[in-house]
Amino acid sequence: MLIPHPPSATLSDLATHKLAQSIVTGELAQGQKLNEAELAERFGMGRGPLREALRHLEGMRLVKRTPNAGARVVVLDRKTLSDLYTVREALEGMACRVAAAQMTDDEIADLSALLDKHEKQIAKQGGKVYAQSEGDLDFHFQIARGSGNQMLMDMLGSEQYQLLRMCRYRTSRNAQRTKPALNQHRQIVEALANRDGELAELLMRRHIQGAWRSISEMIDKEEKEVA
Amino acid sequence: MLIPHPPSATLSDLATHKLAQSIVTGELAQGQKLNEAELAERFGMGRGPLREALRHLEGMRLVKRTPNAGARVVVLDRKTLSDLYTVREALEGMACRVAAAQMTDDEIADLSALLDKHEKQIAKQGGKVYAQSEGDLDFHFQIARGSGNQMLMDMLGSEQYQLLRMCRYRTSRNAQRTKPALNQHRQIVEALANRDGELAELLMRRHIQGAWRSISEMIDKEEKEVA
């Protein structure tokens, strides 16, 4: 699992975890109202810990609260996603630049091996797109780790990552972009291996821009279907 | 005030607000233990709302909790600050790039006027460094606003901004950097006026790198004094 912290002592942390997972997997729909009593009973706990969990998620921006009206799952509209990808571009670009200077040769080799694995998965079966999707996130997260910057890891790992996964679950049906994406990943790894931080940043930025274009088109298509 | 939302209906939100302010102003020292009962009484509320506030702050990363051991104010050690400035460089650089395309001419003119005001303040009195400090933050935040990217605004405004202010309150005593900083600000505004996003991003990045070098040196000095 890529989920941050499975084992937690307190009920509140446990609820935080379960809710976050339910939200990113879409089990809880976007904009859905979160009833305290109902969720508390579902998780087998009192309303106190659950409320604390909601407050924690509020801080993480996974839910939005309005006083006296309860909490709702955030909605990822087009503008929000666009903003998210812009932030990602900045953050992951920087992560790449730093990683080029900080990662060990072994870590870079591991990254390359990860891509080999992805390639095999794609060759073997185009169907299992989901796995590639999670794999893609894994690749990006490994680079964040490689930067050694804890704050970058937190931001990309714990927060936006979740929003990202939400988005993936909605749009993971298209496999078109997996192969060009893999090539771009390879280019990035090569830049890292050459310790060319500047180029690595540039490539990652382009990669993310491309991903956004792809997602953006898909949203357009979806909206047309609805209309 | 630059504080986000003063008027809130619920006690919990109020506590969140007061605590955040107390933390960034240093009224609550870094690493200080936060006693629930004591704070609850100080704020004139029960422990429930206060606990929710702590959870919210935990999500904002202003406090760190360990199960069964309570919450403590985060400590900004050298590594954390370094990481923070790296993230800032990425985020504010991107904000500049986007702002160059999104801000109206009027907004850019306002920005320029803001710098005029700062210049007068500096010329009139070198002593009131704090005001310039807040003014500097104001400048940066206005650019974030100008990007029109809500997520950038949230991240730079609500979260790290707070950490930044914490840092400022610790290191606001040196006025050395105010004048070169102002010049760099002017260059950035000029790039924005020319709609040169690329240059604006580059300048902002350098500006923040310079700020970090300045702060870093100061920390070194402080550490030597202690030793």
Add this chain to the structure above:
DNA sequence: TTCGGTCGCTTTGTCGACAATCGGAGTTTT
């Protein structure tokens, strides 16, 4: 029919009390 008001239910916000856990002081044992 439609608009406005009132009533009641549901849900949220808050509090106080109880149980569980942790840290430390004091004491005992080797």
Add this chain to the structure above:
DNA sequence: AAAACTCCGATTGTCGACAAAGCGACCGAA
């Protein structure tokens, strides 16, 4: 005297109940 054990106080985690606010339905009047 040092180490470990035990007990106690303090603090956190959790629950249930009460108060308040919001939302919707129902009813009445224009």
